[in-house]
Amino acid sequence: MKVWELTNASLDQAPRRLKRESKTRRKEEMKILWWVSLVFVITNVGALAEEPQLSSPRVVFQTNYGDIEFGFYPSVAPKTVDHIFKLVRLGCYNTNHFFRVDRGFVAQVADVASGRSAPMNEEQRKEAEKTIVGEFSDVKHVRGILSMGRYSDPDSAQSSFSILLGDAPHLDGQYAIFGKVTKGDETLRKLEELPTHREGIFVMPVERITILSSYYYDTELESCKQERGILKQRLAASAVEIERQRMKCFP
Structure with missing residues (x-):
């Protein structure tokens, strides 16, 4: 039980x-x-949070293989951005070239003091010879990023910089990132397909990749210009409609 x-x-x-x-x-x-x-x-x-904000200015390098447009990260590397943008405004990169194209790694612009085919004036040379303090950050080296070249001295960057053609985490925190490509990836892919040869540690193009010219513009001003154009079109259309109604009512 x-x-x-x-x-x-x-x-x-x-x-x-x-x-x-x-x-x-x-x-x-x-x-x-x-x-x-x-x-x-x-x-x-x-x-x-790691993705920095691009400022409104854009720079365009016109090469013999197509255009490359890029923007700046002033919140990440303000001194570097000021320096590079001033070099652009002075026309220092015109007739310069990409001396290095390592597929999947970097396309590197030469120092303007030695890479240009045209002579420099005094103002250009003075700015080109300046060295910039290394503004290292937590931004990652991935395809399209712009990163300053330098020697072993971390504060030896001048005017040479690389455009990343792939992810390179071993460069993170070692080189100053100051912007990224906004248009022209198709041009970069053309550069990667060009014949190259190796000289020491550098993979270099067989033929010269020239920066024929460069220019800059402001995306905010361009936006305003476009809006003004649209407004003018609307005003013109309104004027035509008013005139049509006037002719209809008061022939």
Whole structure:
């Protein structure tokens, strides 16, 4: 009798025990899911925070293989951006060239003091000979990034810089990133297909890749110009409609 009562009690408690265990298991699963979601959010927010804001100016290098447009990260490397942009405004990169094209790695612009085919004036040479303090950051070296060239001295950058043709994490924190390519990836792919030869550590193009000319513009001003053009068109259309109605009502 006692055995039956114990067995019956055990059977009666089994569903409740299973229910409690199931509820506990669900709580544990929800806790794990919550932590996974939290880690995912933190990781993605961190990744977004690492993406710096481009300023409105754009620079275009017109090469014998097509155009390359890029923008600047003044919040990341303000002194470097000021220096490179001044070199562009002075026309220092005109007739310069890409002395290095290592497929999947970098396309590197030569120092303007030695890479130009045209002579430099005094103002150009003075700016080109300046060295810039190394403004290293947490921004990653990935395809399209602009990164200053330098010697072993971290503060020896002048006017040579590389356009990344692939991811290069071993350069992170070692070279100053100051911008990225905004248009012209098709031109970069053309450069990667050109014949090259190796000289020491450098992979160099067989034929000269010349920066024929360069120019710059401001995306905010361009936007305003476009808006003004649209407004003028609307005003002109309105004037035509007013005149049509006037002729209809007052022939």
